[in-house]
Amino acid sequence: xxxxxxxxxxxxxxxxxxxxxxxxxxxxxxxxxxxxxxxxxxxxxxxxxxxxxxxxxxxxxxxxxxxxxxxxxxxxxxxxxxxxxxxxxxxxxxxxxxxxxxxxxxxxxxxxxxxxxxxxxxxxxxxxxxxxxxxxxxxx
Amino acid sequence: xxxxxxxxxxxxxxxxxxxxxxxxxxxxxxxxxxxxxxxxxxxxxxxxxxxxxxxxxxxxxxxxxxxxxxxxxxxxxxxxxxxxxxxxxxxxxxxxxxxxxxxxxxxxxxxxxxxxxxxxxxxxxxxxxxxxxxxxxxxx
Amino acid sequence: xxxxxxxxxxxxxxxxxxxxxxxxxxxxxxxxxxxxxxxxxxxxxxxxxxxxxxxxxxxxxxxxxxxxxxxxxxxxxxxxxxxxxxxxxxxxxxxxxxxxxxxxxxxxxxxxxxxxxxxxxxxxxxxxxxxxxxxxxxxx
Amino acid sequence: xxxxxxxxxxxxxxxxxxxxxxxxxxxxxxxxxxxxxxxxxxxxxxxxxxxxxxxxxxxxxxxxxxxxxxxxxxxxxxxxxxxxxxxxxxxxxxxxxxxxxxxxxxxxxxxxxxxxxxxxxxxxxxxxxxxxxxxxxxxx
Numbered sequence: 279x280x281x282x283x284x285x286x287x288x289x290x291x292x293x294x295x296x297x298x299x300x301x302x303x304x305x306x307x308x309x310x311x312x313x314x315x316x317x318x319x320x321x322x323x324x325x326x327x328x329x330x331x332x333x334x335x336x337x338x339x340x341x342x343x344x345x346x347x348x349x350x351x352x353x354x355x356x357x358x359x360x361x362x363x364x365x366x367x368x369x370x371x372x373x374x375x376x377x378x379x380x381x382x383x384x385x386x387x388x389x390x391x392x393x394x395x396x397x398x399x400x401x402x403x404x405x406x407x408x409x410x411x412x413x414x415x416x417x418x
Numbered sequence: 419x420x421x422x423x424x425x426x427x428x429x430x431x432x433x434x435x436x437x438x439x440x441x442x443x444x445x446x447x448x449x450x451x452x453x454x455x456x457x458x459x460x461x462x463x464x465x466x467x468x469x470x471x472x473x474x475x476x477x478x479x480x481x482x483x484x485x486x487x488x489x490x491x492x493x494x495x496x497x498x499x500x501x502x503x504x505x506x507x508x509x510x511x512x513x514x515x516x517x518x519x520x521x522x523x524x525x526x527x528x529x530x531x532x533x534x535x536x537x538x539x540x541x542x543x544x545x546x547x548x549x550x551x552x553x554x555x556x557x558x
Numbered sequence: 559x560x561x562x563x564x565x566x567x568x569x570x571x572x573x574x575x576x577x578x579x580x581x582x583x584x585x586x587x588x589x590x591x592x593x594x595x596x597x598x599x600x601x602x603x604x605x606x607x608x609x610x611x612x613x614x615x616x617x618x619x620x621x622x623x624x625x626x627x628x629x630x631x632x633x634x635x636x637x638x639x640x641x642x643x644x645x646x647x648x649x650x651x652x653x654x655x656x657x658x659x660x661x662x663x664x665x666x667x668x669x670x671x672x673x674x675x676x677x678x679x680x681x682x683x684x685x686x687x688x689x690x691x692x693x694x695x696x697x698x
Numbered sequence: 699x700x701x702x703x704x705x706x707x708x709x710x711x712x713x714x715x716x717x718x719x720x721x722x723x724x725x726x727x728x729x730x731x732x733x734x735x736x737x738x739x740x741x742x743x744x745x746x747x748x749x750x751x752x753x754x755x756x757x758x759x760x761x762x763x764x765x766x767x768x769x770x771x772x773x774x775x776x777x778x779x780x781x782x783x784x785x786x787x788x789x790x791x792x793x794x795x796x797x798x799x800x801x802x803x804x805x806x807x808x809x810x811x812x813x814x815x816x817x818x819x820x821x822x823x824x825x826x827x828x829x830x831x832x833x834x835x836x837x838x
Binding site: 296325333334336337359 | 436461462464474476477480498499500504505506509
Binding site for chain 4: 365368383384391407409
């Protein structure tokens with residue numbers, strides 16, 4: 279199954295639909311049911327001690343699965359996140375760009391499940407792992 | 419079990435430790451293992467269509483459990499979120515202030531589990547429900 | 559919203575559809591979007607040290623939400639569990655009957671979300687808390 | 699990091715500590731932070747229509763992470779499951795042996811996080827994916 283959208287289309291979609299966060303995220307790779315996304319943490323993403331906040335990691339995972347879905351099916355009527363589960367395993371350091379590897383585990387007509395692994399772009403140890411479920415609107 | 423900190427101390431703690439989000443949240447009530455927190459969504463919390471974003475709801479839940487923990491044990495060495503699970507059930511409207519009712523289900527020496535229910539301040543239907551686990555540092 | 563099925567109908571449904579576990583569970587109460595279910599742990603539910611196993615607690619939660627859904631909508635074509643998140647907070651003792659308080663947080667046309675709190679029938683401290691999502695089949 | 703226990707030791711451990719389920723599971727492979735476990739579903743694992751029940755899949759995932767932990771650290775004082783999140787993606791057929799691929803994402807002094815992917819032994823599509831957290835007892 280080939281993606282319907284490439285990196286430039288996804289980055290444009292992000293800018294148009296999510297202007298508040300579009301500057302935070304860069305799509306690095308798109309494949310069959312997979313997508314890589316990076317975030318270079320800004321001051322507003324940090325917590326005391328310089329670590330990246332949980333909500334910022336959540337946003338990276340959430341956006342990654344959404345973009346991967348859009349890449350596969352095209353910019354369809356709005357899917358919504360219905361469930362998310364995230365494990366925070368190690369504290370990321372402030373200066374590091376984070377890489378999210380997204381993989382769709384299921385792309386159903388009504389439910390989509392995506393897995394996300396987040397690690398420093400230059401490291402191997404996982405910072406966080408998330409699973410998100412999106413509900414697709416029933417087509418008319 | 420009586421809270422060690424009241425609303426003013428918690429609001430000060432928030433301003434000192436989480437300056438990026440301190441203006442977003444207002445502590446409304448503190449009780450035995452419970453805390454109420456409101457968020458008046460700003461432009462940066464919104465998604466297309468005017469609904470509040472998932473990461474913003476996650477931030478509200480995460481911050482609520484953390485403040486409830488601090489209220490009960492005092493401003494101790496930093497506890498960290500290790501796991502979060504969140505169900506998004508209904509789309510909140512843009513203009514509504516959201517109320518998070520936080521309750522600690524477990525306050526252990528090493529693990530703390532908090533339940534959060536989020537609804538419009540003036541409504542009854544749940545927007546989201548979350549469970550978060552915090553790991554407390556081992557005391558020296 | 560009034561339940562369509564009462565305790566006897568639910569117990570019959572359980573015996574017909576889930577004969578393997580019907581003897582384990584007793585429906586104690588049914589209300590608007592709520593249901594109480596008890597489990598008297600048998601030898602096969604236990605782990606070393608006499609505590610009740612995680613999968614047994616999971617089964618209690620899963621069955622409770624399913625029965626609460628059936629109570630509200632009637633014995634419809636099979637809904638399936640799509641997601642479950644469970645926190646184990648305290649070890650239950652072997653001899654204790656466990657009580658699950660089930661509450662449907664959302665009863666949508668396609669997704670149903672239920673919350674379950676499990677404690678000893680004669681105690682107050684939570685043993686476990688679970689959230690389960692069921693997907694209802696699209697009606698023809 | 700090399701496993702401390704091999705397949706025979708793990709199968710013996712299972713028989714000694716979890717006699718109720720030891721016959722259900724077979725350890726097929728053990729590696730660095732990984733373990734493969736199969737379950738040949740019996741009548742008691744099934745649901746109407748012949749599909750494998752959610753609690754049975756949960757038991758497979760839970761046992762798999764526990765055995766993988768024991769393989770890496772040896773048969774230490776009892777670790778307990780504190781959190782589990784599971785997504786059910788496709789219905790497994792009754793006659794199929796199920797294979798769980800377990801991987802420890804974090805092996806900390808106090809918390810252990812394991813990822814489990816379950817599919818038919820002879821298939822590629824995921825039946826379920828789970829993440830479990832175990833809390834290790836503080837050493838004396």
